[in-house]
Amino acid sequence: MVLPEWLAEPGLNHFLVVSAVLFSLGLLAVISRRNIIMVLMGIELILNSANLNFVAFSRYGLLSLDGHMIALFVIIIAAAEAAVALAIALNIYNQFGSVDVEQISELKE
């Protein structure tokens, strides 16, 4: 099986393309799903695609170990964000009886 040159040897661009596809799928989840947990999962997907870019550039580009550090901090922020967002989702469910983001249209009862 003979593959073309750009396909047989995965480089920086291949990782960037995978990350771009992940980003657009996460964006799709954020803007088209109406469950607040699904929106949260889409945000996790977007953060993962950004992380993949950082690590790919730290391997192939000029961003040496700093890229790994930024990826670690992004993971920390994502964990904190998920905890707080799920607490907010539980409160929203207690208030409104639903986690549909179209029904959450009031700040106060």
Add this chain to the structure above:
Amino acid sequence: MDLFAVAFYVFAILIIGSAAIMVFSRNIVHSAFALMFTLAGVAVFYALLYAGFVAVTQLLVYVGGILVLILFGVMLTTRGYFEKVRTRTVNLVPSTIFAAIIGLMLIAVYVTTEWTLMPLEDGEVTLTGLGELLLTDFMLPFQVAGVLLLLCIIGAVLMAARTRHPHPPAGKSSQEGPGGPSYGEGTGRS
């Protein structure tokens, strides 16, 4: 086609396929499990990029922590059994076109840009370098991240423990008066 390329393509297909399943599945529990495969595949990508510590952290924090948290969120915010855990998708066609345009533009920019590339060297153990960076250059972000995590623990516990309606009325917004906004179209689904 060496082992690196084979691993790359196998896990790229795994990542993108399970991410697509996550987005398009109508059952939110299926979405959460597809997200698990995506996150594990991204961890494999980190390992392929010689970022061993980030890969292990990804597995521990995302697959072990955030995913379990999300599953708890799914279970706590749905009534009834898991066969009924369906979610609504709105504007699927325009949002798919929008996301596809954004993704294609990103890919075009990525592919056409002349990146400054370093010559590839064999990976070394990154853990010592990361530890040294964490206590020298990244000292302030490290401490700030610790304070942030503490604040998030306290805030999440305070917010999640404050329950007003332990048994919320079903479809509350459809019971509003005639003056209120009527979003009652999707309330009766669970």
